[in-house]
Amino acid sequence: MDISDLRIALFTGNYNYVRDGANQALNRLVEFLLRRGAAVRIYSPTVKKPAFPPNGDVVGVPSIPIPRRAEYRAPIMLPPSAKRDIRRFRPNMFHVASPELLGHRAVTLARRLDVPVVASVHTRFETYFRYYGLAFLEPLVVAGLRRFYRRCDAIFAPSESMAQLLREQRMNFDVGIWTRGIDREIFNPGRRDPAWRRSLGIADDVPVIGFAGRVVMEKGLDVFSDTIDHLERRQVRHKVLVVGDGPARNWFEKRLPNAIFVGFQRGGDVGRAIASMDMLFNPSMTETFGNVTLEAMAVGIPVVAAIATGSQCLVDDGRTGRLIRGGAITAYADALAFYCTDAEARRAAGAAGEAASGPYGWDEVNAALIDSYLRIIRQRAAGGRLPRSSPVP
Template sequence: MDATGLRVALFSGNYNYVRDGANQALNRFVTYLLRQGATVRVYSPTTDTPAFEPAGDLVSAPSFAVPGRKEYRVPHRLSAKLRRDLKAFQPNLIHVSSPDPLGHRAVSWARAHGLPTVASVHTRFETYPRYYGLAFLEPLIESILRRFYRRCDAIVAPSESMAQLLREQRMNYDVGIWTRGIDREIFNPGRRDLAWRRALDIADDVPVIGFIGRLVMEKGLDVFSDTVDQLVTRQIQHKVLVVGEGPAREWFQNRLPQAVFTGFQKGPDLGRAVASMDMLFNPSVTETFGNVTLEAMACGLPTVAARATGSESLVTEGVTGRLIRPGAIGNFADALQTYCLDADARHKAGQAAQARAERNGWDQVNQALVDTYLRVIRQRAQGLSVRSSPVP
């Protein structure tokens, strides 16, 4: 079998109603699958105000709004209507991208029908409770995730560091890599626009520290703010440029009143914003990959990041940027101070970062997941059942 024989049922907790790096990667992948001649059907919550048009056929799944985070929805069941749709579609592989109730039911459906299942891991859900005063729940959530992923034939992670963590957590015996690509037409140093910076009241000679991403607390906004406070105390000349939107924007603006907030940017506008920074500061520990880090690297920026999954697979310490112990405010400030004061060090690390980003083309990374699909289907056909837990 090749890609033309694939009939993939993809289950997602957020395929297109809120824009983030994970669902954009899924949409790109579906586009690639369709281009290769595969047949795809996507099952996900939908809203009347989607963030973007979905790739492929999208079927709405029953869902409810997350309490306190109403922009997100939880698909809570595999309804009779969805079961009938699945039966009519006749998939030969199930892909689950979120360990939510719908994802669990999809895996059970696949096992009941003898179909192989591949799960993609997009975020470290087990770390989320610590940002809401519920860190004691992390072992329980990790246990739930382990049960979910062990019932799949294979799981894929977006970085080698995340894959290794999943192995250490005993999530599955078959852990592969489905990394992320970069659109070099959008993200490159040529997008740098000093006139655009000046329009935001940023002088040409002022080093710009960038933040890119959804404005939610689990992205490390508190660590970012505390680190910037130290630079202010040290009287280090800089400007903070925040690109993104989210429910914590008001909190972030109150903490960083001198920062420039551009709101959400996309396409060439996002490329311009990223290339017009001088360095990226990414203190988050929740990413499994870090799309924004790769985008910044492609634009020739050094990155100061938390030493965590995702960033460790992209940033080479002392070469393309700095990797700092999570939460080490003083060390983060030291690294940013060096890049603010030493333009040569900044330029050298940026050049190395751009060279590293050249490895990630979308077609190459998406074909790796197609190859995983074909392998697990072939293994099932040969009677090689998944080495997972015996949970039905």
């Protein structure tokens, strides 16, 4: 069996209606599969005006807006029409990308059809509740995630640090790596544009501290803004550039009145925006990989990030940037002040980061996942079966 024999049914709560790092990775995976001759069918909520055109054929499933995060939708079922479509498609692998109701129903159907099923882990869902006053729910969420992932043949994390966390949480006995790639046409040092910076009112000699990504509280916006307050009290010369949009943008704009907000950028524009920063500040504790961290490294700027899953596998502390204990405002401010005041240190860390980003090509990382698909299918064919129920110790 090879890649052209694969028939993948992919299930996700968001394939293209809101743009984020997870669904960008899924779309790149589908494009790779189709280009290599595999068949793919995607089952996901759909909207009239999605954020971008999807790769592959998408079958819509019923969904409702998520409370307090209405831009996202929660699938409420895997309808009979979708089940009939799946049976006609005859997949030999189910891939589930989000552990909500659609994912649970997909895993149940896969086991009923005796088809292997894998799950990819894209974010630390259990940590989100900390940012909405519901931290007491985290143990229950972890238990629910464990039950879900234990019903899969294997699960895949985007970084070794996240994979190790999943092993420690006993989420599955087969934990692999499906890392993330970088588009070198978009993210490279040549994208830096001094004229664009000047058009925003940023002088050439002013160091720019950047934020890039969805503007949501779980990205550590409170820590980011508190750290900037420290820099301003120390009178460290800098400018903050925020690239991205999201439901917390108004809060962030009020919190950082001197920052420049350029909104959502796409394609070459986002590469230009990140390359035109002088450092990236990523205090998020919810990342499983941190695509933007890799993008910043690829354009040749240092990264100051939290010691968190994902970032600690990308950032080489003291060489390509700094890794700081989550929430340590003074330490974050010290690291940013160092790069703001030492242009040579910025240059050296940026060059090291660009070199370290070299192995991350999309075709290479997706090919590794396909090898795992084929391994799991071979194991099933050789008699390997999941038990009808997977008890959690």
